[in-house]
Amino acid sequence: MKTASIWSLRLGFSNKQSFSIEKVGIKKFLELSFETKIDTSLPDCLKNSPKTLAELKDAREKIKNATSEEQKKLLKSQIKDANQLRIWWLNKMKNEKFPLREKMTCFWHNHYVASIQKVKVNYWVYQHNMILRENAFGNFRELTKRVIHTNAMVRYLDNIDNRKGNLNENLSRELLELFTIGIGNYTEQDIKNGAKALAGLSLGEEKAIYRARLQDNDEITYLGKTGKFKANDLIDIIFEQKQTSYFLTEKLLKWFIYDNPSEEIIHYYGDYFRQVDYEMQPFLIKIFTEEYEKNNAGSKIKDPLVFAFQLLEELQIEMPPTIIIPFLKQQGMELFNQPNVKGWIGGNHWLTSQIYLQRNNAVDFLINGQNILGRKNKNVEMNLEELSNDKRKPNLIFNTNGNHLTIIQELSNRLLFLVEEPIQKDMETILKYDFNPKSENAQTAVLRLFAYITKLPEFQLI
Numbered sequence: 001m002k003t004a005s006i007w008s009l010r011l012g013f014s015n016k017q018s019f020s021i022e023k024v025g026i027k028k029f030l031e032l033s034f035e036t037k038i039d040t041s042l043p044d045c046l047k048n049s050p051k052t053l054a055e056l057k058d059a060r061e062k063i064k065n066a067t068s069e070e071q072k073k074l075l076k077s078q079i080k081d082a083n084q085l086r087i088w089w090l091n092k093m094k095n096e097k098f099p100l101r102e103k104m105t106c107f108w109h110n111h112y113v114a115s116i117q118k119v120k121v122n123y124w125v126y127q128h129n130m131i132l133r134e135n136a137f138g139n140f141r142e143l144t145k146r147v148i149h150t151n152a153m154v155r156y157l158d159n160i161d162n163r164k165g166n167l168n169e170n171l172s173r174e175l176l177e178l179f180t181i182g183i184g185n186y187t188e189q190d191i192k193n194g195a196k197a198l199a200g201l202s203l204g205e206e207k208a209i210y211r212a213r214l215q216d217n218d219e220i221t222y223l224g225k226t227g228k229f230k231a232n233d234l235i236d237i238i239f240e241q242k243q244t245s246y247f248l249t250e251k252l253l254k255w256f257i258y259d260n261p262s263e264e265i266i267h268y269y270g271d272y273f274r275q276v277d278y279e280m281q282p283f284l285i286k287i288f289t290e291e292y293e294k295n296n297a298g299s300k301i302k303d304p305l306v307f308a309f310q311l312l313e314e315l316q317i318e319m320p321p322t323i324i325i326p327f328l329k330q331q332g333m334e335l336f337n338q339p340n341v342k343g344w345i346g347g348n349h350w351l352t353s354q355i356y357l358q359r360n361n362a363v364d365f366l367i368n369g370q371n372i373l374g375r376k377n378k379n380v381e382m383n384l385e386e387l388s389n390d391k392r393k394p395n396l397i398f399n400t401n402g403n404h405l406t407i408i409q410e411l412s413n414r415l416l417f418l419v420e421e422p423i424q425k426d427m428e429t430i431l432k433y434d435f436n437p438k439s440e441n442a443q444t445a446v447l448r449l450f451a452y453i454t455k456l457p458e459f460q461l462i
Helices: 003-011 015-024 026-034 053-065 068-095 100-111 122-134 140-148 151-156 170-180 188-198 231-238 242-256 263-275 280-292 304-315 321-331 347-351 353-368 384-389 404-415 421-430 442-454
Strands: 220-222 225-227
Touching: 003 015, 003 026, 003 280, 015 026, 015 304, 026 100, 026 280, 053 068, 068 100, 068 122, 068 304, 068 321, 100 122, 100 242, 122 140, 122 151, 140 151, 140 170, 140 231, 170 188, 170 231, 170 242, 188 220, 188 231, 242 263, 242 280, 263 280, 304 321, 304 353, 304 442, 321 353, 347 353, 353 442, 404 421, 404 442, 421 442
Parallel strands: none
Antiparallel strands: 220 225
């Protein structure tokens, strides 16, 4: 696999951007990614969704007073709108000329988890997602402050139940454990005192606000500092701690480059992150331009989004998102619905024997029209009729002026970071020496080769 192709997958969701990276260089590609404009128009699926607290109250009353049949219809409508929101985001990922912003939004989405299933208000989840997108390349500290004040987050982590005299520690704990500094760098007393500072931070119209009668204004000691603190004060104190820079650096390296980054590289880039005051743009430029020059191919397992989009791009198939959504759910990467507050774990979790089999089924479906989910899974919501009726045909691009060896080399360069001798021999057995690339059945033969390559363990790696 060529360097530009590898990095196109790292910085996006398919090989589509590899030409741009080769043409303008990695640094210019990053700068162009940072400059991308953001569409702030409200998705159609949310236009009739409740947005204000009054509208939400009315909607709850309507559900409460509805018949069981009407409640089922309302619930079905909410689920449909949530799926439409997933489709909205998948289309953004697929269609962006410079998809790094969406890749970064997806990182933050899995860092500051706030799932639809728990929040239950699609508009709040959308607001949360837009804050991640708009601040994807901004300042980590300032983004943390904004996220903590979203309605989605205070609902997801139960801070609406956190009040003086009856503290809920969930948000206080995850602010330290999962968002900023990591386990082992704070005490249980820090969590209790943090919960006091966050008491009363509850739902507001556009963002979370403090409710005076629910606040706890006691003086507290937090990570060694004493005073009367609120949410932003806690975050400022957290970002004075050296470990904060290392915590996010490790997560970013795992998201983009290495499933198992070394302590040395975490500290090297973490020190720089702190030096630039947690600004994402210079930090990302340093990481990507320096790591781009290294031989780091094969150091990361593809997540289900990259796997799916790369296949679709290679085969030039316009697959409806309604088919991609159940595949992602089956693979354990459902958008807006991570399994818990820790989010998708990634790494080896993306390549269990079951997930590997599901990926092979996906290849068979895209090439031969077989069911992308293998056997029917009652826990996966999907339109099976849409699958069986889908008439899209794969159209794999290859050089018809070559021979079996040049085509094997062409596909290997695009799809694999490593080709060992047994794999090369297998590919030559599939695409024989007398193969005619201009023949009527050439596409079918090359698709057989493609199916073999994309089912290799090596294809699962970037």
